[in-house]
Amino acid sequence: MTGVDSIRARTRAIRGRIVRMAHAGRTPHVASALSCADVLAALYFGALRIDPSTPEDEERDRFILSKGHGCMALYATLAERGFFPEEVLEEYARDGGRLAEHPSPRCVPGLDAATGSLGHGLSLGAGLALAAKIQEQSFRVFVLLSDAECAEGSVWEAALFAGSRGLDNLVAIVDFNKWSAMGRTGSYLEPLADKWKAFGWSCTEIDGHDADALGATFARVPFEPSRPAVIIAHTIKGKGVSFMENNLEWHYRPPNDNDLKQALEEIEGRES
């Protein structure tokens, strides 16, 4: 397998884990996690300068999942990348388990910041990026936001702060699947790229499920010197499971036994 093929295989494994976790934990947000699986695989098996054997390394790149409800994707990716044994995923949404439906701080190795309330992650990431600048460290900070999250005013406070300070070690990725919890986002978000540009960011738009495009885009951040970068990743909510794609039911519904079987057939049976 080439690098990108290997990442695609990893992404299939991550998607398989996501639907298994949602099924076992009987939790919502499976479609939100599927939406960002390719982005996370591209980060953790490509872009991020990290080493699972030294998860506290001060020079490691940081990742913040601002859309905390998508955390099944992050837990699955961290396990796939070797930050902790796969069995830990069985603790998801279990009484007394470490993996909550929104991540708590340092709940497992590799997980830096707690999230769950939307509109916090970009500011936290800007603080971390500023800390790197002040201390002349070389690490970078990647923050994944949901598109609906961009309705939070604090996202734009953070955008203004990072843009005006030229935090070129900060990278935001918007998981633009065009859905909020109650309907479509497009009508109030567009033109999204223009908004980021107006706040001083370098912006690019890509297919958020295209491993080649993701890898190539992450490889060229920052896009411009002295500007933070934002990647608007066009995605499909529920990507990879046909009956979950663009179906808002799966923002809420846990997969039952039959749903799981069908979903796994699609994810694991599909060769690409």
Add this chain to the structure above:
Amino acid sequence: MRNAFIRGLTALAERDRRVVLLTGDLGFKIFDDFAARFPRRFFNAGVAEANMMSVAGGLALGGLRPFAYSIVPFATLRCLEQIRNDICYQEAAATVVGVGGGYSYGPNGATHHALEDIAIMRCLPNMTVVCPGDPVEAELAALAAGTHAGPLYLRLGRAGDEVVHTSPPPFSIGRALVLSEGSDCALIATGGILPVAVAAAEQLAREGISCRLVSMHTVKPLDEVLLRRCAAEFGVLFTIEEHGLIGGFGSAVGEWLAASGVRCRLRSFGTRDGFAHLCGDQKYFRQLQGLTAEHIARQVLEALKDCA
């Protein structure tokens, strides 16, 4: 207190390169010296307190020791969830600095009054709440905040606060300062109202009542050892704060008392539930709320008669 705070913070920044100061576009001129000395560690984060508090959380996660400064309501209420999630939940060693405790910004109207912040900050898990009683304590509190391991809320007065301590007291977070030992009752104050408590104790002395005067600058955690000692010795505690009676310092002492099993009466002086709709300065509002030496002394005398 704000000048004393910035003096303390400057001294701290001098010896600790991790100290970073953020302001929400407030503090005209008072930070000039700090900014000139530490240009890479001073940021005007703009009128965007929510972002500022999360940035402070991020700076702390990155190994720095941020102080985020604004007027109390903007530093606490506007950005409450950011403080809760991005500072307290993450166990970030960040200090939220609120200037203008109580009615310090009296003439600015109720939007600027700070009468709920102690209640709200102290119910946040991991948060330590410190309300210096005078400029001397404020300077020492800034220094102490620099070595504090977790989230901290520092509630300051404003400018021109009366100095109570004639020499630097042994300031330590969580350890109240006993200004005079006394033998009849305990007046326990927190925050900028301390000089009023001092004056009340002086009036009571003229009435033959000897007060133990305490500056309990740390509201969370309370100095339970001292509270227990006062309760056992006097059987009645008087708390004084320039803050609402719901959930504030007096409430905290009451909660402790109820759980402690200690038999002791409690009388709390603070502000009544309600917004100010008329204008006035700090002195005017203190008078209106009975937060004067005369009123407190009279009430203490009556309470002591009831106890006898």
